[in-house]
Amino acid sequence: MLSAYEIAALGLSLKVAAWAVAGSLPLGIAVAWLLARGRFAGKTVLDGLVHLPLVLPPVVTGYLLLLLLGRQGPLGAWLYKYLGISVAFNWKGAALAAAVMSFPLLVRAMRLAAEGLDPGLEQAARTLGAGRLRVFCTVSLPLMLPGVLSGAVMAFARSLGEFGATITFVSNIPGQTRTLPLALYSLVQTPGGEQGALRLCIISVVVSLAALVASELLARRLAARLRG
Amino acid sequence: MLQVTANKQVGGFRLEAAFQAPAQGVTALFGPSGAGKTTLVNIIAGLVRPDQGRVALGQRVLFDSAQGVNLPPERRRVGLVFQDGRLFPHLSVRSNLTYGLRLLPPEQRRLELEEVVELMGIGHLLARRPATLSGGEKQRVGVGRALLTSPELLLLDEPLASLDQGRKDEVLPFLARLPQRLQVPMIYVSHSRQEIEFLEAKVIHVAGGRIQAAPAA
Numbered sequence: 001m002l003s004a005y006e007i008a009a010l011g012l013s014l015k016v017a018a019w020a021v022a023g024s025l026p027l028g029i030a031v032a033w034l035l036a037r038g039r040f041a042g043k044t045v046l047d048g049l050v051h052l053p054l055v056l057p058p059v060v061t062g063y064l065l066l067l068l069l070g071r072q073g074p075l076g077a078w079l080y081k082y083l084g085i086s087v088a089f090n091w092k093g094a095a096l097a098a099a100v101m102s103f104p105l106l107v108r109a110m111r112l113a114a115e116g117l118d119p120g121l122e123q124a125a126r127t128l129g130a131g132r133l134r135v136f137c138t139v140s141l142p143l144m145l146p147g148v149l150s151g152a153v154m155a156f157a158r159s160l161g162e163f164g165a166t167i168t169f170v171s172n173i174p175g176q177t178r179t180l181p182l183a184l185y186s187l188v189q190t191p192g193g194e195q196g197a198l199r200l201c202i203i204s205v206v207v208s209l210a211a212l213v214a215s216e217l218l219a220r221r222l223a224a225r226l227r228g
Numbered sequence: 229m230l231q232v233t234a235n236k237q238v239g240g241f242r243l244e245a246a247f248q249a250p251a252q253g254v255t256a257l258f259g260p261s262g263a264g265k266t267t268l269v270n271i272i273a274g275l276v277r278p279d280q281g282r283v284a285l286g287q288r289v290l291f292d293s294a295q296g297v298n299l300p301p302e303r304r305r306v307g308l309v310f311q312d313g314r315l316f317p318h319l320s321v322r323s324n325l326t327y328g329l330r331l332l333p334p335e336q337r338r339l340e341l342e343e344v345v346e347l348m349g350i351g352h353l354l355a356r357r358p359a360t361l362s363g364g365e366k367q368r369v370g371v372g373r374a375l376l377t378s379p380e381l382l383l384l385d386e387p388l389a390s391l392d393q394g395r396k397d398e399v400l401p402f403l404a405r406l407p408q409r410l411q412v413p414m415i416y417v418s419h420s421r422q423e424i425e426f427l428e429a430k431v432i433h434v435a436g437g438r439i440q441a442a443p444a445a
Contacts, residue, residue: 124314126301128328142318226317
């Protein structure tokens with residue numbers, strides 16, 4: 001069935017995308033909530049920063065990550081010195097690049113869900129004795145769940161396809177940072193690699209499609225629960 | 229005894245109201261739409277903050293702009309039934325009913341689930357979702373949910389206004405039973421004389437953001 005090369009690339013891609021989404025989800029929910037409900041100076045700046053990876057060339061984002069988080073970078077040096085963590089040229093860096101690139105998609109979907117909430121339901125929960133945090137956890141967040149889910153799936157799919165920022169930030173190292181798109185790119189660069197490239201294309205399509213179908217089914221079940 | 233003094237500017241509308249309501253029975257805030265009745269109720273519940281004023285329930289001060297007191301809604305022990313029900317769509321009727329009850333320390337519980345379910349006649353609805361209920365059933369669940377927080381005051385903000393006549397006649401008897409069965413004073417907002425007479429409420433007239441007439445206290 002799948003060759004070792006394909007399994008390595010596919011497994012790495014899934015791992016990188018899963019960590020990218022799981023890691024950015026809490027921050028994504030917080031930022032989406034702030035943008036939807038918050039009233040503070042600098043909201044426009046935050047909004048712009050969140051969307052920056054969407055409009056910048058991915059190579060630019062990758063290069064900025066490299067400057068900031070490489071071993072010599074200000075943040076990267078600090079992380080390595082005090083926490084012993086290095087994200088340069090390993091799969092953690094690939095996950096970080098994917099998380100940054102997919103963050104706008106994650107936040108957009110969840111922000112829409114937060115803006116669609118009926119504040120009247122949250123007020124009702126307050127009069128029933130629930131404090132702000134409890135209202136968020138028991139009313140707001142459950143009602144936002146369809147949006148959280150669709151945002152997470154979009155971000156997951158975007159992470160699977162992340163190329164430019166990844167190859168710039170953490171290079172193309174087999175088993176560490178050579179995800180599906182990078183493996184495909186490597187095959188295209190190799191004479192006689194066309195057939196292998198085509199196989200990776202098919203794998204990419206199948207995985208992405210499976211993610212979308214799974215999210216659609218889950219979204220339907222969630223919607224059915226709200227309808228009774 | 230509920231004592232309310234509240235001034236509030238909302239856009240071009242100015243609310244300047246002061247009234248008292250007794251510690252038992254039903255007091256109606258009666259007046260046309262846009263008179264400021266809902267704003268008053270939201271001020272008592274803590275959902276709207278007046279520019280100046282004081283709200284006291286018995287010995288407890290809920291809001292006092294002069295002393296800088298403003299209890300959040302969750303600490304006022306005031307139940308509120310909304311015109312549009314506002315049941316939580318993601319929870320079953322049972323979970324809606326027990327939402328506030330579960331947050332209440334056992335020693336403060338004056339009512340249990342079975343009692344309220346029987347009082348409001350909603351036993352057959354417990355497993356259902358709010359979206360499958362009729363308007364009248366939703367309001368009965370809404371009242372039950374507020375009662376289960378064992379409030380010291382129950383506010384009802386036009387609970388029947390969005391129902392047709394048949395549904396109103398279905399819900400009213402349940403509301404009329406409450407004052408005798410529970411020792412909870414009720415503030416009932418309405419622009420329907422018929423409902424107020426049915427509930428034998430003391431009437432406070434509200435119009436244009438002011439109290440026009442109140443019964444002798």
